Amino acid sequence: MHDTTLVGIDLGKHSFHLHGQSRTGTQTLRKKVTRKQLLEFFATAKACTVVMEACAGSHHMARTLGALGHTVKLISPQFVKPFVKSNKNDFVDAEAICEAAARPAMRFVTPKTEAQQTLSALHRVRESFVQDRVKTVNQIHGFLLEFGVSLPVGKAVIARLPVVLSEHSLPPRMVSIIERLHAHFKYLSEQIAELDKEMGRQLAEDDFGTRLMTIPGVGPITASLLSAEMGDGKQYGGSRDFAASIGLVPRQYSTGGRANLLGISKRGNKTIRRLLVQCARAYMQRLDRQTGRLAEWVKSMLTRRHSSVVACALANKFARTAWALAAHHTVFEPGSTTMSA
Template sequence: MKTTTFGVDLAKRVFQIHWVDTETGEIGRRQLKRAQLREFFANRPPAIIAMEACGSAHFWGRQLISLGHEARLIAPQFVRPFVKRNKTDAADAQAIWEAAQRPEMRFVAVKSEAQQSVLTLHRVREQLVKVRTMQINQMHGLLYEFGAAVPANRHNLGEAAQALTRLADTIPAVVIDTLREQLRRVDALSQDIAEIERRLAAWQRGNEAAKRLMAIPGVGPLSASAAVATIGDARAFRCAREFAAFLGLVPRQSGTGGRVKLLGISKRGDVYLRTLLIHGARAVLACSKHLSETSQRLLGRRPFNVAVVALTNKIARTIWAMLAHDRVYQPGYTAHAA
């Protein structure tokens, strides 16, 4: 007996389902309310349920797995080519169903609740850092308009406060009071960011995989926790290069007539994790005591940023190998052919 495949178009309130009966070949379409979705699949035999990897997809994936089904999440850009007509819920569900049939289709691993919790902390921290940077830049720009050139850096907030004191007699008091309130908001944001980082550090200390990743030069608490939470099961990637491609660290290709041209890195996939790893690699290359002979030779013949990306690619592949094969970091490790 063949397993039935369902295509589900997720939404906040109304869900569209598309499937083909494996025995009769009859096409089925159904529209369900949010409260009806779990009941619908609870009364069905084990099936393959495909969904777009969009909002709430991981939640519904866990729900369907608990009912005995196999959940497959597909990136939205892989579903779009299969939409045959105007974009409707029914057309999207059918496109998801068709995309799930492709033998070479790549699927997104369903994240656990713990993974999503850690990534939630990272997303909130990322947003707070952006807001803090915006407020600091605005404050420094406004001070510059009144003749106070203060370095635009969160570590120089003391200088900004001193500049406000010096300018108290030359600019309106209402401006001074407003900028001091801005300073207090920036300080409050810094405290919130520090609290989130303490929570991430506490989680990282209790996670064995994250602790092992910390041994890699260029991987800190943020990178280690984000990598473990993002990857989940590393065996979902067939090889280290596939994981590097997931992070957008491999070259884009453009070619025709049998000639392929390699371009810059694709920058696809998870932007946040790629950014953390690139910053870590940049810190390693800036610190000479951590440089290997290979890195030194690379810096001697290639621009600094090119070397940074090359080292980031190596770090990403090392992370995959350690998680997929449950290994510890070994400096100077050389892979041997099977």
């Protein structure tokens, strides 16, 4: 291990496969260990660079190994796949991680803090509850429609569901099913409201999240998710890199010196992209009350492009602005093109 400068780890639930290389790329380590053995191994090993795929458990392991004095890097799985040779197994994956990490132009993922992971988990739970609530509302609408009861579209009408049931003659057992769904809907709504309050409390303690709220159209949910996923923004070379990472830049298919730009690539975190587009649409709905250079740009774009194209372009601007706030520790000023402290 004394000649090992780079170690790739193929993460698992209970077992981990290690592949080590020297500075010249020669294999110096090939080992399978348990979680306890892994920590014991790196606790006594000479400081080196440890690389893992960015996946479940990788951020916690990165913090743990970093505390032991090692330099830890996380790499996106999509950048590791091209380096997997021949048949796939865990040791081959660990070797491919080393090969990918050794590339000079490789891009890495910044490990998340415990607070960022917690906030990210809150968002995933909230998203799950929202999807369940939509499914519950659709079931209520569908079941009632099977018995000839047509309700207006949306969840607002669910509040007066008891009145609707009393006005129509339905089988008692079907009424019981609808009431169960109604109770489940109210439970989900309460849980979503509690999660929103928890996000608000965490956002109030987060300086970056508070500064993100200065961007027009950006609310607490978008700001907290950006804060959790972006961090300090140092993993991106610039604002365009961050916008590209969430799929808000044109997909390129160029050859022979001829540039061909298509629609947005839709890569990366689709939740962040969706929220930023929703923020852009919310800003555009109140455009008559907006002032400044940004508002004038949006008005000018709407005279030449479809509103959906303008929404994506504005979401791109919001993404770039968010990166600038993270990288330069500034706040957004709508009346100028620069950010001020």
